Each structure stands twice: as structure tokens, then as C-alpha cells.
Amino acid sequence: MPEITVISGKGGTGKTTVTAAFVHLAGNAVLCDLDVDAPDLPLILRPTREVAVDFRAGHVAVIDPSRCNACGFCMDICRFGAIVAADGEYAVNPLACEGCKACVALCPAGAIDFPVRRCGRRYRSQTRFGPLIHAQLFPGAENSGLLVSELRREARELAVTTGRKIILSDGAPGIGCPVISSLTGTQLAVLVTEPTPSGRHDLERVAELTARFEVPAAVILNKADLGGPAAGAVREACAARGLPIIAEIPYDPGVTAAMVAGQTVTEAGIEAVAAPLRAAWSAILELTAARRAA
Amino acid sequence: MIVAIASGKGGTGKTLVTAALAEVWPRPLVAVDLDVEAPNLHLFLHPRLSPPEDAVIEVPVADPARCTACGACVALCQYKAIALFGDFPTVFPDMCHGCGGCLKVCPSGALTPGSRVLGEIMDGRAGAIGFLMGRLRIGEALSPPLIRQVKARLAEGLAKTAGRVDALIDSPPGTSCPAVAAVSGADVVVLVTEPTPFGLHDLKLARHAFAALGVPVGVVINRAGTGERRVYDYCRASGLPILAEIPFERAIAAAYSRGETAIGVSPGLRDIFDVLAKTIRGLVVSVKERTAAHA
Ligand code: SF4
Ligand code: SF4
Ligand code: SF4
Ligand code: SF4
Numbered sequence: 062m063p064e065i066t067v068i069s070g071k072g073g074t075g076k077t078t079v080t081a082a083f084v085h086l087a088g089n090a091v092l093c094d095l096d097v098d099a100p101d102l103p104l105i106l107r108p109t110r111e112v113a114v115d116f117r118a119g120h121v122a123v124i125d126p127s128r129c130n131a132c133g134f135c136m137d138i139c140r141f142g143a144i145v146a147a148d149g150e151y152a153v154n155p156l157a158c159e160g161c162k163a164c165v166a167l168c169p170a171g172a173i174d175f176p177v178r179r180c181g182r183r184y185r186s187q188t189r190f191g192p193l194i195h196a197q198l199f200p201g202a203e204n205s206g207l208l209v210s211e212l213r214r215e216a217r218e219l220a221v222t223t224g225r226k227i228i229l230s231d232g233a234p235g236i237g238c239p240v241i242s243s244l245t246g247t248q249l250a251v252l253v254t255e256p257t258p259s260g261r262h263d264l265e266r267v268a269e270l271t272a273r274f275e276v277p278a279a280v281i282l283n284k285a286d287l288g289g290p291a292a293g294a295v296r297e298a299c300a301a302r303g304l305p306i307i308a309e310i311p312y313d314p315g316v317t318a319a320m321v322a323g324q325t326v327t328e329a330g331i332e333a334v335a336a337p338l339r340a341a342w343s344a345i346l347e348l349t350a351a352r353r354a355a
Numbered sequence: 356m357i358v359a360i361a362s363g364k365g366g367t368g369k370t371l372v373t374a375a376l377a378e379v380w381p382r383p384l385v386a387v388d389l390d391v392e393a394p395n396l397h398l399f400l401h402p403r404l405s406p407p408e409d410a411v412i413e414v415p416v417a418d419p420a421r422c423t424a425c426g427a428c429v430a431l432c433q434y435k436a437i438a439l440f441g442d443f444p445t446v447f448p449d450m451c452h453g454c455g456g457c458l459k460v461c462p463s464g465a466l467t468p469g470s471r472v473l474g475e476i477m478d479g480r481a482g483a484i485g486f487l488m489g490r491l492r493i494g495e496a497l498s499p500p501l502i503r504q505v506k507a508r509l510a511e512g513l514a515k516t517a518g519r520v521d522a523l524i525d526s527p528p529g530t531s532c533p534a535v536a537a538v539s540g541a542d543v544v545v546l547v548t549e550p551t552p553f554g555l556h557d558l559k560l561a562r563h564a565f566a567a568l569g570v571p572v573g574v575v576i577n578r579a580g581t582g583e584r585r586v587y588d589y590c591r592a593s594g595l596p597i598l599a600e601i602p603f604e605r606a607i608a609a610a611y612s613r614g615e616t617a618i619g620v621s622p623g624l625r626d627i628f629d630v631l632a633k634t635i636r637g638l639v640v641s642v643k644e645r646t647a648a649h650a
Contacts, residue, residue, distance in 0.1 A: 071393040072528050073366005077553065098529035099364040099557045119433065140455055142503075156535055156567070162433050163456030200564030201535040206496060234365050234528060235392035238496035258614040259370060259395035266393065269493045287605065288612025312608075317551055317582050 062220055063349040064213075066095070066243050067251045068232035070263030074253045075283040078316055079338065080231040081105040081325040084190050086342040091220045092188065093230040094195035095209050095243045097181065102231045107323050108186030108193045116181040116196060116211070118204040119160040122153045128172035135164040135173065156201045180204050183211065185219070192219055206238035213242070236270050244271060248349050250278040251341075252304070254295060256288030261295045268302055278304055279348060281341055285309035305348075308341035310334050356639050357513075357522045359541035361565065363557025365393070365528035367547045368577035368601065373525040374399035374616040375628045377484050381636075383520045385485035387509055389537040390527045391474060391501050392491050399616050402486035407475035410489065410504045412453035412497075416469035417444040428457035428466060453500060473501040476508060485520070487512070498527065499536040506540065530564035538565060542639045544572045545598065550582035555589055562595060571638040573598040575631065596638075599631040 067083070069076040080102060084092055094102040122143070124135070129151055136144040136151065143157035144164065153164075153173075165173045181198040194216045198205050216228050232250075233239035244250060250271045254264040264280065271278040280299050285292055292309075299306050311333050319329035327335045360373045373396055377386040388396040397404065415428075415437070424442040436451040437444060448471045458466045474491040489505040491498050509522060526537040538544055544565045548554040558574065565572055574590055579600035590597050601607070607617045607624070617624050 069365075071366060071395070072364040096364075098531045098534075099560060101364070101553045101556060104552045104556055138456075138459070140453060156539070159452055159454065160433055161452055161454030161456055162431055163454045163459065166431050166456060166460055198531055200530045200560065200567070201532060203532045205531050235498075235533075236491060236493060237392050237498045237533065241494075241496055257612045258398040259393070262395060262398060263393045266493060273494050284608070287608040289609070291612035291614075314581060320551055320553065321583050323552070 062226060062228065063248045064228040064230070064246065065249050065251065065345060065349065066230040066232045066247045067253060068240060068243060068267060069234060069253045070236060070267030071259065072099070072234035074255050074260060075310070076253045077101045077105070077231050078320065078326060079251070079253050079281055079283070080229065082327045082335065082338045083229055083342055083345070085325040085327045086339060087227055087229055088190065089225055090191060090227040090229040091216050091223065091225045092191060092193040093212055093216045093228060094193065095212060095230050095239065096233050097196045097198045097205050097208050097212070097239065098233070100195050100197060103186070103193070103195060105320065105323055105325060106188040106190065106193055108188045110184050110186045112185040114183050115179050116183050116208050117177050118180050118207050119178050120162065120175045121155050121158050121160055121178045122164055123174045123176060124151050124153055125172050125174060126150060128170055130170050130172070132169060135168055138164050138167050159203065181208060183208070185215070191225065192223065194219065205233070206242040209233060209239045209242035236266055240270065241274070244274050244276050247276050249345060250276045251281060251345065252278055253281045253283055255284050256282060256292035256295055258291060261291060261298055264295065265298055268304060277348065279307045279344065280304050282306055282309045284312040286311045305344070307344040308337040310337050356543070356636065357524065357541045358543050358545060358635055359524045359526050359538040360545045360547060361526040361534060361538050361561060362528050362547045363530060363559070363561035364553065367549050367554060369528065369547045370395045370399065370525055371611060371617060372545070372547050372575055372577070372601070373523055375618050376632055377523050378616055378618045379625065379628045379632050380521065380523065381632060385487055385509065385512065385520060385522050386481070387505065387522055387524045388488035389502050389505055389524050391489040391498050391505070392527060392533070394488050394490050396525045397486070397488060398614055400481040400484065400486060401614070402479040402481035402484070404477045404479035404486070407477050407490070410473045410476050410501050411470040412451070412473050412500050413455060413468045414448045414451040414453060414471045415446050415457050415466040417446050418465050418467065419443045421463050422465035423463050425462060427460045427462065431456050431460050449496070452497065473497065476505055485512070498533045502527070502533060502536045530560050535564065539568055541570060543570055543635055544568065545575055545635060546572060547575045547577055548586060549578045550576055550584070550586045554582070555586045558586065558589065562593065573635070573638060576600045578603040598634045599627055601627060
């Protein structure tokens, strides 16, 4: 079953707008928002929540003052600067604690507890286009890569039980742990970029990542008309890497208007943008079919 | 004074604001790119950069000859970065967070410190502006350790200047661990957003995340004039000051795509950033005065 993940190397290139249009065009996909830090797909899909569960992962150190003899050893142990001392009392800053357990294991007084950490919430929802798997990580929380892996596993199960043929994901931004988790096992990564020096730079880095994980990739150049020379540079970079550009989309103020109205650009009928996206979706289906046939 | 420019998501114009502010900043400045997964600030400030220096994290190296297969390291490691196969310890360096715990609990000295490259650190100058950046190695999952190392480098540099130099930080987008690692320790947080439903949603997340830091937070609205008014209503209702509005103009986008900041686009835009720089400094100074009055 094809899993298609839309990523961008940086946020704000129009990744979610593009994904939402594909959601509409696919019709029969299981949908997944893997940007667990700032999930925006629900703003367009306006889901109804059906299931919500806590995402628990890892642990956090907590010093029990009644058992602590204030020796200060934990402060020397912690490599993450998470132990703070005030007025001779030691405590853990939960935002800085990586949950590595070193202080817990080594405190001579056994004064440090290590409870499981609640990192966020996971949701299964219903939208007008089908089921959506999404989540919200709590501020400053870790383990986003693990959460992304959990969402993808749930999406696969749901695809099997509901008989849906495609998993379509709005990927995480960046190139770090959540993106790596977004990509492993994906059949096609759609890289959305813009014609700016930063768009090109980030595209090259994310393309290197997809190559490293041997995930086939295709590019969408958004707001293609806003940058002359930089657009050329993006095209050259794609050609040099053998990356197909499956759509060039012009800037259109209607895109923001559709977002405000909670509609996909294809529903809103913004043809200048919708037409190249429809062509891109056909190209994606061909690329994934071709790959399955190979 | 350390100013962190952040946003609930990427692409709102964080780098655009940081680069333009750096150009008009009225005091000696170092511009720092802590968006190590997608560092872009250098593409607009065009610094001359030093040769990159590897940033490394400590990971254990196991010596099977000394290992007694006691299992203490495996029981400790929270990231499954060490396993015993039969009686042989195996380290998976990519999964190690560098906490150093296993080296301390190993009773037989079978683990010694080795290293893994996280990425690179570069510094340099763009005219009068000092410059510092980190760039994550492709395939490296952990950005916070690299962010912390670049920050340590910044702190060293700032300590030598006795408060005469300010720092502007281009932070990673979002509100999870990399963003918090980058923003913590700043004297003021400037959140860049846009007047759209995405912008509003992500601004709310960012406000909740960064309010916990206990420093003043203000908002810059980019692409003003597009979208809707709800971002303004939200700022007003929640007491978030709007520090500046940057209009949507094709000329800004065009300059950006040429690798230029918005300063050169028009005198009006330069004024916007001049005022923004003063407003940001004012936020910090007024807090300092208030704190002094309490003391
Ligand atoms: S090592 Fe244990 S006893 Fe010592 S200060 Fe830390 S928590 Fe307290
Ligand atoms: S668990 Fe690790 S990161 Fe957390 S406080 Fe203890 S030593 Fe520091
Ligand atoms: S240093 Fe910490 S994270 Fe790395 S292998 Fe040892 S216990 Fe695990
Ligand atoms: S703690 Fe040391 S001796 Fe024990 S299993 Fe690990 S490496 Fe071997």
C-alpha cells in the first residue's frame, strides 16, 4: 500500500496546503498529520475527534526533598544542566531533563524518582475525506520521533481495517528525528519548496536525507513566480539530483482565503493553483504505481 | 541582551525578521543561527565564515575483553543504545544521547569515551555583525545537543564583552525540544506569525510554550494585510504586544529570493525595523527596571 509523505525541509513552504489538496484528490486515503509539534492539517480538514489517548514516553527525574541530603552529586552527573540548586535545595528542571536516568542510578541517597512522562495526546478523528490520525506534543516535550512512528503504525492498521489503499501524510519540518521517523518505509516523499535561497538550501538538505534513506522523492515548487533567479537555481538543483519537479504553483492570494474558510484549494476552485496540483497528484500515483510494478 | 526570534512553525518569516533586524541593530551584535536543521540566516547576511569545526557528542566505546556481561549499562540506558549479544556489549552510537551514565555505572572499566559527529559550527563576520551558526549533519536525529554547543560558544564570546554586545538568535521553528533548547536563556522572545488560521494556531502553541520561560514575549505580524483579523484579536485579548507589522509586498519576496533582506526594499520598511529594534530593547530594559525597583 503506497505511503506518501509530504515534507519540506523547513516549514511554511505550503506543505499543509499541498497535502490538503491531495487529501481531497485522493478521496480514499487514510490521513496522517505527522507534524506533531504544530499540526495544521486539522485546521483545513476540521476533524471530529473520535479517540484521544495520552502519549507517554520516556521518564523524568524528580528529586524527593525528604530523601535528598543535598550532596550535589547529581549536578555533577547531569550532562544536560537539568539539576538546579536554590537555597541549598536541589531540584530537576523538567524542561531540561532528557530522562537519561544517570542521576537516578547514581544518587547516593536514592532520592530521585523516575516517573513516566506524559508527552502529548494522540487522536483518531473523522473528516469529510476520511479518517485522520494526528497528535499534539506538549511544549518542550521530547520523543517526537517516537510519536511519529506510533502515528504511522496506527495509520497502517487503520488502512488495513478500513480497506483504504493510500496513506497520505503531512510530514514534520526539518531534518531531525521526527522527519527521519516520517520517512522510513515511505514509498514517495513529496518535497515542497519555494524559490528562495533558503528554500533551495533546505531542499538540498532534505533531498540528501531522502537519498540517504533510499526514499524516492519528487518536488513541488510553490510560489514559483515570486522569485526569478532563485526559481532557476531550484530547478537546476533538482535536475542535478535527478529529482522530478511535478508541479510549479504560482502565488495566489486565494490560497490564504481558502485556508481562512477551512477549505482545500481544490475545493475552493482556485484553478491557477488547483490545476498544477491535480497534475502533480496524477504524477504521484504514476510514480508510486511504477515503483510497485518495478 | 539576548533576543530570540522564534515562531510556532517555520516559514512565517523568522529568518527574514532576524536578518533585517541584524542590519539595523543599534548596538554591537552577534547574529546566531540556532535553526541547525535548516540554517538559512547566512544566506541573507552573507558572512565570511571560518572553516567548519566538527561538533561532537560523547558516546561509549565497548571493550568486550573487559566486559563481564553484568548488564548494568543496558539497564541504565534509556535510549536502547547499548545491548548485550551473548556476552558481548554492542553500542549503537546513533541512538546514544551522550549522557555518560553507562560509563559511570560500568564496574569493570569496559566502556571508554568515544565520539559521534553531530554537525558543524562556524563563525564569522558580516560587515560589523558577528556571526555564529550550527549545521546538523544529515542523518543526525538529535539537534538539541548541537544547539547547546553553539549556545555555549555564544556564552563564551559574550562573556568577554562585558555586556557591550547583544545577540539575535534565529531559533528553530515549533515548540518542541529544539526550540525550547534554543530559546531558553534569552532575555526576550519575539514570535513571528502571519494573519492566517495556521499562523494563529501556531502562535497560540508558541505563546504557551515560551510563557514558561518568564521573559517578555512580543509578536511580529508578517505578511500583514493578507488573511484575517483573528491574530490581532488574540494578541489583544491575551495581552501579547504587537511589536511590528510587516506588510505583504511582492518586492519583499523578490528581494528575499535574491538573498537580500527587506531593509533595501524601501525606506518605509527600514523604518519598521528601526522601530522594532528599539521596541524590543525597550521591552527588556523596562523589565530590568521593574526588577530593580522590586529589589
Ligand atoms: S545526588 Fe541525590 S542526595 Fe545528592 S543532591 Fe542530588 S538528589 Fe540529593
Ligand atoms: S535524568 Fe538525566 S537529564 Fe534528567 S536530571 Fe537526571 S541526569 Fe539530568
Ligand atoms: S552514554 Fe547514556 S545514552 Fe549513551 S549509551 Fe551510555 S547510557 Fe546510553
Ligand atoms: S556495565 Fe560494563 S561490564 Fe556490565 S555489561 Fe555493560 S559494559 Fe559490560
